[in-house]
Amino acid sequence: MSKFIRFIKKSYLALILLFLYLPIGVLIVQSFNAGKSRAKWEGFSLHWYADLFKDRAIMEALQVTLGVAVIAAIVSTVLGTLAAIGIHSMKKRPQAFMMTLTNIPNTMPDIVTGISLMLLFIFTKVERGFVTMLLAHITFDVPYVILSVLPKLKQMNKHSYEAALDLGAPPVYALFHVILPEIMPGVITGAMLAFTLSLDDFVISYFTTSPLVQNLSTLIYSAARRGIEPTLNALSALMFIALLILLLIVNRRTADNSKKA
Amino acid sequence: MEESPRMIYLENISKEYDGVTVLSDINLYIRKKEFVTLLGPSGCGKTTTLRIIGGFEYPSTGRVTFDGKDITSLPPYKRRVNTVFQKYALFPHLNVRDNIAFGLKLKKMPKNEINKRVDKMLDLVNLSGYGKRSVDSLSGGQQQRIAIARALVNEPEVLLLDEPLGALDLKLRKEMQLELKSMQQRLGITFLYVTHDQEEALTMSDNIVVMNAGRILQIGSPKTIYDEPKNAFVANFIGESNIIRGTMVRDELVHFCGVDFPCVDAGFGNDKPVDVVIRPEDIVIVGEDIGQLTGTVKSVLFKGVHYEMMIEAGGFTWKVHSTTMQPAGSRVGISVVPFNIHIMHPMKEDESK
CATH class of the missing domain: 2.40.50.140 (Nucleic acid-binding proteins)
Structure with missing residues (x-):
């Protein structure tokens, strides 16, 4: 009997995982398919990958994606870390208020964020393109950085900063030599999270850029309307792998952090 | 005890937080090389008084002078006092040696001079050979000594101690009381000590300041305070x-x-x-x-x-x-x-x- 229950439990889990990962599995397998047909396996080939790297539009979109992700991650990490330090040193009530303000954008649907940013740019007559997409990404990254830095600040001995001042450190020196080293794990996690979210984003990017500046997700979306090229399978497979690795690292770091706490 | 010159003066110090008075009209002076203890139940304002002298809080009214100079609004990093915090507040990302050297590095002291002084301090607190250890690997008592060494290495004129022995067990606490007292006498540094433990205050101090509800009730030597308490609160609190x-x-x-x-x-x-x-x-x-x-x-x-x-x-x-x-x-x-x-x-x- 217990064997049977264990079998049921295991197959249930397997079924769920199958549903989750089968589509991606199919996609990855298809990316190695020599033929163009999606219904028939015509032998193993890497030529879609080769084509991918020769495709100008895709390579440009890759540059945009990485450019936005890197800059957005750096800027939002600096802003978010400083904001977290500020929020942490606030009194209880303003702190609770700021945390609510921080959490609201996180719970807001991307489509709302995207459309409202688009309306803002139209209203202020800012031409949409790389810069507007970058600004949008920074906007949605900052709360995540704040949320990964704050717990580290809370763990810190509340007198550490004062101890540094007491030993003769001016506030800026204390920030760089005492506070930052102690919250660094949270800062790095925040930066990686921001980078991943930025790579991952489609909806907000779609509303805040122009057709002339595409990142990978908007490019795939517009290409898909014309019919899926197998190169896109290869591209999607690569993106999946890259994000998977990043997420694994972030998860490992968060697990380590909470273990230490 | 011979009368040495007055060094720190608190004049008419009051402090309010959000309309709540935590200190009202504190007047207090501390002489050079004196061991003074602020004693009182929690919430009596003793820690706030210490933090005002350390520069971490500014009084709502009144002024603080140090050797005759007004330091009321001087930031902590410009004061000639050092503090030993309640939970030590060692820097966990630095090892023992770098923790102690923190203040000296800020003074741009040459490296070999820093090393010499750190070694001397480690010796003083009986922890020579621990320099390379991480602070997390030390016991509470050892961390306490490092915190004291980190403050003393800067040769402050006044050392502020905020319930430094509170986290230690009874036996260790008694040992550290004697050690601190003899250290203070050997180095000739003024100690301003905060505690709620009346026995600790009686054992270590030259003078005790008994506080309650933001006011000073009595100032005097341990013997005076014990034998001639000014009122029922002091009598009850001390012994x-x-x-x-x-x-x-x-x-x-x-x-x-x-x-x-x-x-x-x-x-x-x-x-x-x-x-x-x-x-x-x-x-x-x-x-x-x-x-x-x-x-x-x-x-x-x-x-x-x-x-x-x-x-x-x-x-x-x-x-x-x-x-x-x-x-x-x-x-x-x-x-x-x-x-x-x-x-x-x-x-x-x-x-x-």
Whole structure:
């Protein structure tokens, strides 16, 4: 009997995982398919990958994606870390208020964020393109950085900063030599999270850029309307792998952090 | 103790947080090379007073001077004082040596000079050879010593200590009390020490400042504070005591529990209400017929060095410490020599002096 229950439990889990990962599995397998047909396996080939790297539009979109992700991650990490330090040193009530303000954008649907940013740019007559997409990404990254830095600040001995001042450190020196080293794990996690979210984003990017500046997700979306090229399978497979690795690292770091706490 | 010059002056210091008064009109000076303890229950304002001297808080009114110079609004990193924090606040990302060297590096001292001083400090706190260790690997007592070394290496003129022994167990705490006291005497540094532990204060201090509810109740040597508490709060907080309402009949004669007792205090006026303090160890148990009061032993507790007996006599339950035990229920007489009867002005609800 217990064997049977264990079998049921295991197959249930397997079924769920199958549903989750089968589509991606199919996609990855298809990316190695020599033929163009999606219904028939015509032998193993890497030529879609080769084509991918020769495709100008895709390579440009890759540059945009990485450019936005890197800059957005750096800027939002600096802003978010400083904001977290500020929020942490606030009194209880303003702190609770700021945390609510921080959490609201996180719970807001991307489509709302995207459309409202688009309306803002139209209203202020800012031409949409790389810069507007970058600004949008920074906007949605900052709360995540704040949320990964704050717990580290809370763990810190509340007198550490004062101890540094007491030993003769001016506030800026204390920030760089005492506070930052102690919250660094949270800062790095925040930066990686921001980078991943930025790579991952489609909806907000779609509303805040122009057709002339595409990142990978908007490019795939517009290409898909014309019919899926197998190169896109290869591209999607690569993106999946890259994000998977990043997420694994972030998860490992968060697990380590909470273990230490 | 010889009178050394006054170094730190707190003048009319008051502090409010969001409309709540935590310090009201504190006046206090600290002499050079003195060991001063701020003593009081939690929330009495002792830590706030320390933080005002350290520069972490600014008083709402009043001023702080250091060697005659006004330092009221000087930031902490420009003051010639160093602090040992309650939970040590060592920097976990630095090893023991770098923790101690933190202040010296800021002074741009040459490296070999820094190393020499750090080694000397490690030696002073009996932790030489621990330089490379991470601070997390040290025990509470060791972390405490590193925190002291980190502060002392900067050769401050005043060391502020905020309940530094609070997190240690009893035995270690007693050891560290003696160690701190001898360190202070050897180095000739002024110590300003905050604690709620009256025994700690009595053991270590040259002078004790008893605080309650944001006010200073009494300043004096441990002996003065113990033997001549100014009011019932101080008497109760410092050591155990029996406090009885009484009437000063005239100079050197006080009436309580229906009996006149000769005493040595004077100047309270005739037939004035007073508070009378008698320490439990000053009550002598004598034969039933020769006591100033007679009563019954209600309970006996063995406390190690002595027995603690509760004796009901004259309508009051007396706490009595004695090395000889009288069984519960026995009839005894108690008497007190005049010198051990201490008279105080009765405490008002809002006690300031």
